[in-house]
Amino acid sequence: ETGVTQTPRHLVMGMTNKKSLKCEQHLGHNAMYWYKQSAKKPLELMFVYSLEERVENNSVPSRFSPECPNSSHLFLHLHTLQPEDSALYLCASSPPGGDEQFFGPGTRLTVL
Amino acid sequence: GESVGLHLPTLSVQEGDNSIINCAYSNSASDYFIWYKQESGKGPQFIIDIRSNMDKRQGQRVTVLLNKTVKHLSLQIAATQPGDSAVYFCAEGSDTGRRALTFGSGTRLQVQP
Numbered sequence: 001e002t003g004v005t006q007t008p009r010h011l012v013m014g015m016t017n018k019k020s021l022k023c024e025q026h027l028g029h030n031a032m033y034w035y036k037q038s039a040k041k042p043l044e045l046m047f048v049y050s051l052e053e054r055v056e057n058n059s060v061p062s063r064f065s066p067e068c069p070n071s072s073h074l075f076l077h078l079h080t081l082q083p084e085d086s087a088l089y090l091c092a093s094s095p096p097g098g099d100e101q102f103f104g105p106g107t108r109l110t111v112l
Numbered sequence: 113g114e115s116v117g118l119h120l121p122t123l124s125v126q127e128g129d130n131s132i133i134n135c136a137y138s139n140s141a142s143d144y145f146i147w148y149k150q151e152s153g154k155g156p157q158f159i160i161d162i163r164s165n166m167d168k169r170q171g172q173r174v175t176v177l178l179n180k181t182v183k184h185l186s187l188q189i190a191a192t193q194p195g196d197s198a199v200y201f202c203a204e205g206s207d208t209g210r211r212a213l214t215f216g217s218g219t220r221l222q223v224q225p
Contacts, residue, residue, distance in 0.1 A: 002157070033212060043156070043201065043215035056212060090155050099144045099205060101213060103155030 003027045004104035006091050012110045015081060021107045023074040023091030031094045032074040033101065034066060038087040049074060081111045124222045131189040133219045135202035138183060142204035146213065147176060147187045151198045159187070159200075189221075197223045 004025045013019050023032065034046040048056035049068040063085075065077040074091055088108050092101040125131045137145070144163050148156035162169045162176045162185075169176050175188040185202050199220050203213040 002155070004155075006155075042217045043203075043213075045212045045214075048212050058212075092155075099161055100146065100158050102158070103148075105153070105155045 002102040002104065004091060004093055004102050006089075006104035006107050008107060009105065010108045010110075012112065013078070013081065014112050015083070017081075018077070018079040020078065021076040021089055021091075021109075023076075023093075023104055024072060025093045025102070025104075026072055027093060027095070027102065029093035029095045029098075029102070030071055032068060032071075033092040033094075034074070034076050035090040035092065036087050037090055037106070043090070046076075078109075081109075083111050085109065086111045121217075122220045122222065124224060125192050126224050127192060127194060129192055131187075131192045131196070131221055131223075133187045133189075133200050133221065135185040135187075135216050136183060137185060137202070137204050137216075139204060139206075139214070140180070140183065141206060143207040144205050145176070145178060145185050146203045146205070147174075147185075148201045148203060148215075149196075149198045150201065150218070156201060192221075192223050194223050194225060197221055 007022045031050045033048050036044045036046055045058045046060045047066045052068050063080050067075040088106040090106045091104040094101045146161040147159040149159050150156045160171045160174050160176050162178050167178050173190045177186045189196055199218045201218045202216045205213045
């Protein structure tokens with residue numbers, strides 16, 4: 001276990017639903033990330049938060065909305081998703097000055 | 113754009129043999145490289161990293177080699193075990209700019225008993 005937790009682990013939602021993914025770490029890390037992992041693509045960076053401030057928004061559609069209320073929690077709010085958004089959504093965090101990113105187990109999202 | 117890619121999608125080895133997983137990268141400005149292992153149903157797990165000013169680094173049963181001349185990275189696993197079966201990703205990062213990694217497409221390692 002890396003110390004990064006994600007809930008829920010599995011989520012099935014319709015295209016008109018609104019849901020949120022949660023990520024949590026109590027490792028003292030100061031940066032948190034959302035990645036998307038789909039079947040035939042490399043891990044794709046979505047958002048980066050450093051010291052609770054969004055420093056990267058990697059051309060992600062507005063139907064994905066991140067929130068970082070404090071350095072230990074990160075959310076990904078989902079609304080009006082498309083079936084092609086079905087994927088494994090991974091959260092990661094990294095310590096100050098550190099290269100390594102610690103990943104959570106991911107949320108397997110299916111959009112019907 | 114810059115990218116990190118893996119040559120082989122699947123590598124099958126016998127238990128006890130050594131495994132070599134390769135990765136080509138294109139961003140010569142990357143400051144460090146990391147190998148991750150991802151088992152089914154889990155997130156990527158850190159294996160080993162190497163800074164761009166090094167050409168070799170060893171860990172427990174693993175060695176990473178970096179050849180900047182040809183922009184090539186490899187992960188060597190000694191005495192491969194069934195528990196090593198997973199998908200392996202290389203990733204590159206930079207000390208400047210965004211704090212994020214660029215990942216390759218992954219290689220699946222299958223260890224035959």
